């Protein structure tokens with residue numbers, strides 16, 4: 001049974017074909033620079049498929065439809081493709097960034113569901129329209145295939161009011177749904193499930209703090225398998241220090257910037273999303289470059305690392321208070337999976353709560369899920385690689401099973 005997973009951005013489409021029986025990736029690829037002068041499609045057929053090879057096509061790709069047609073033609077190529085025709089795809093999963101309050105779980109795509117995704121465009125004006133482009137094209141090309149929307153926000157819809165409300169005039173919530181939603185939900189849910197499995201516990205009996213540290217970063221407090229608080233808010237700007245995003249901020253800084261720097265709101269928004277975070281603090285947004293610079297004595301790079309890991313620690317500590325009892329802390333995503341220094345710094349000071357990191361295990365490099373705390377640690381610490389595409393595919397399988 002083959003699933004097609006689609007992550008459609010404003011000028012790109014990321015995709016995978018997964019054989020669900022064995023959870024093997026048969027093909028993975030990226031169409032990029034859609035609508036620009038030079039488009040590019042890179043598709044890798046993996047060893048799990050009969051014809052392992054890499055294909056790169058460079059040509060203008062006018063729109064998402066053209067991009068997806070190129071992908072489908074490659075996948076169904078008579079000699080070297082991996083499927084005979086579209087009917088071999090059992091189901092399609094689409095990543096959708098914002099489901100607002102409409103979606104608590106992954107949902108089969110119907111015209112009504114598409115309408116609701118459209119209704120939530122004001123909450124994610126850059127992402128939802130791009131996701132909808134991918135959905136519309138896939139609906140056209142695969143009209144009879146079962147298709148599912150998997151929302152970044154859905155996992156966090158279990159947050160209680162006290163965690164999701166901003167202390168703003170209540171009408172803003174009533175009329176415009178201004179509240180905290182949270183993101184990276186598919187990743188937090190995926191690593192939570194994997195962690196419960198490693199602990200040998202049922203997820204609905206497990207309390208976790210999941211720490212997703214990639215280009216975007218977020219922490220989630222999970223009680224009995226459900227998200228009860230998370231650091232990203234109404235948009236993916238709140239909370240931790242990220243690659244280029246500032247995270248938590250005194251909202252009065254907006255007024256200060258307007259009055260003292262003559263900046264308008266759009267310029268401020270761009271600055272907070274694209275020029276802040278690690279990049280704003282030290283000029284670099286890739287953690288590997290920051291470590292290199294620290295080794296060469298760059299004081300700003302060290303300060304950026306300290307600000308980011310201090311913020312991580314504050315959130316992890318506050319979620320310990322929120323949860324009371326915690327089975328494990330889980331690190332995931334590019335930095336969380338690879339960076340032992342960030343992990344150690346983010347847990348500094350939590351020894352008093354019984355968190356004991358096994359320094360040797362923490363220092364090891366591996367692509368496998370692993371425990372990095374000592375046997376006597378009261379709260380276990382894990383590194384669990386996230387796999388967004390597989391997580392989406394599993395969600396689709398759940399919806400398909402009903």
Ligand code: AMP
Nearest residue numbers: 214215216286287288333334335338339
């Ligand atoms: P992601 O968004 O999950 O793909 O994570 C991307 C980020 O992970 C990059 O910007 C890097 O800062 C970070 N990263 C990736 N590999 C490493 C590594 N080996 N050590 C430290 N950071 C890494």
